[in-house]
Amino acid sequence: xxxxxxxxxxxxxxxxxxxxxxxxxxxxxxxxxxxxxxxxxxxxxxxxxxxxxxxxxxxxxxxxxxxxxxxxxxxxxxxxxxxxxxxxxxxxxxxxxxxxxxxxxxxxxxxxxxxxxxxxxxxxxxxxxxxxxxxxxxxxxxxxxxxxxxxxxxxxxxxxxxxxxxxxxxxxxxxxxxxxxxxxxxxxxxxxxxxxxxxxxxxxxxxxxxxxxxxxxxxxxxxxxxxxxxxxxx
Numbered sequence: 001x002x003x004x005x006x007x008x009x010x011x012x013x014x015x016x017x018x019x020x021x022x023x024x025x026x027x028x029x030x031x032x033x034x035x036x037x038x039x040x041x042x043x044x045x046x047x048x049x050x051x052x053x054x055x056x057x058x059x060x061x062x063x064x065x066x067x068x069x070x071x072x073x074x075x076x077x078x079x080x081x082x083x084x085x086x087x088x089x090x091x092x093x094x095x096x097x098x099x100x101x102x103x104x105x106x107x108x109x110x111x112x113x114x115x116x117x118x119x120x121x122x123x124x125x126x127x128x129x130x131x132x133x134x135x136x137x138x139x140x141x142x143x144x145x146x147x148x149x150x151x152x153x154x155x156x157x158x159x160x161x162x163x164x165x166x167x168x169x170x171x172x173x174x175x176x177x178x179x180x181x182x183x184x185x186x187x188x189x190x191x192x193x194x195x196x197x198x199x200x201x202x203x204x205x206x207x208x209x210x211x212x213x214x215x216x217x218x219x220x221x222x223x224x225x226x227x228x229x230x231x232x233x234x
Contacts, residue, residue: 004117004171007124008110011131012167015106018139019160023153026144037215039144044219046137047205050196051220052227053109053130057123058189058196061112065186074187078194086202099146100199102138103163106131108192110167114174115185129230131167137223 029035062071085100109131117124139160146156178185205220 003121004114004124004175005168007117007128008113008167008171011106011110011113011128011135011171012164014132014135014164015102015139015167016157016160016164018136019143019157021136022140022143023157025140026147039141040216041219042137043141044205044216045223046134046141047200048220048223048225049130049134049137049227050200050223052224052231053134054193054196055224056227056231057127057130058109058112058193061116062186062190062193065182066190070187071190074190075194078191078196079198080194082195082198083202086199099138099142102135102142103166104192104195104199106135106163107166107170108188110170111174111178112185112189113167114171114176115178115181117171117175118179126230130227133226133230 025035025038062074066074082100082104089100109127113124113127113131116127143156143160146159147153151159174185178188
């Protein structure tokens, strides 16, 4: 139990750390082309890590447990629900897609972490590393989006601090309620995958692009490579 709390705590605390780094970056680094390159490269790096989590963990684990039609249903349901949410956010003028994508993979992956911890501790460790690495650039960019949407710095940091505990809560829920329900856990992973992929293509990847700049695309490639290396090592 102690190890599970440590794993999920590490995965969650990077939400708050990313917000703190974004606040420092915004206030202590002057506006310049280099600053914007760093911001957009961090967005694409986070997108690459999210994509690696989809390709290496969420979808493969779901495919192990679900049939074709069950997988299709959960995947499309996730994509369509988050299309509706994204549409409503866009109509309201809110810039919360990055935060939504972060929570969309953070919560189900943390639940999955808790669910598989008892039987596959190495997989749980890999998930914890993935989640922590994902949350850092995602929260960095989400902080900026929320502040630009009108949230104060203090309110945004309080929100991120509260969200950082979702990893422990979700992991404990998964450990106690879903460790005997592999199919339900698989449905959750595939549902999240559909929603995450939609948000990546619709919002996060286009936002990370800069004209006449090739470093941002390299950032996404490196982010995916980080996921591959984590899978191979663990």
